[in-house]
Amino acid sequence: MSQIINVTCAIILKDDKVLVAQRNEKMKLPLKWEFPGGKLEINENEVDCIKREIKEEINIEITVLKKLSHSVHDYGTFKINLIPFLAHYLSGEIKLAEHKNYKLLEKSELLNLDWAEADVPIVEEFLKLEI
Template sequence: MKIIPVTCAIIHFEDKILAVQRSKTMKLPLKWEFPGGKIEARESEIDCIKREIFEELNIHIEINERLTPVIHEYPNFKIELIPFTAEYLEGELKLREHSDFVIVNKKELIILDWAEADLPILKEYLLL
């Protein structure tokens, strides 16, 4: 099974963090995740995450650091999820694909119903 490279961002809005909820029509409906998307041909990880965040959320971010990637196999596909921590820079947050979002304290993230691939990333982030 081919591995799909996907980036995601843990975006800080000062001392709070953004999480987004997948829509009912997406794969893994209504699961929470860190926003991001597939890396396109000849695109760097950094370029991908900045592009995806702008396309999905209408905001600009500054990348801080790359965390440990996770390879996760779902029943019909396998992804390598490449996480980054980032800071919100500017823009009015508008959901273009997701059904909802929250901006919460770090400790509040654990109460959300996360997509499985995001769980190891959440655990690593909570230890930072």
């Protein structure tokens, strides 16, 4: 039985675009696109986690707007419970600590990417939102 890993991610809105990040070649799911985020630490709340992870991974500050539906995905060797938040970019210069690349895309362009499987339901839910 694979353990469930709780991971937060952020759909970050900046200038009416959406920030997406590409995993590097050495990560699990290499070169797949995702909403950036990271693992929830023990005794950490989800909002603190996503703010910390975005600061560590992308070097920017965000403000969290709302939580979306969890996405649980079994990758075989591990299972993740992806906890998405809709967020606004606040400040900072985007600098990638782990990812290979990032893009700021229109909502309509999101479906063109090769997404990590756990992110797919989140993309679909996000596309239905009125922002």
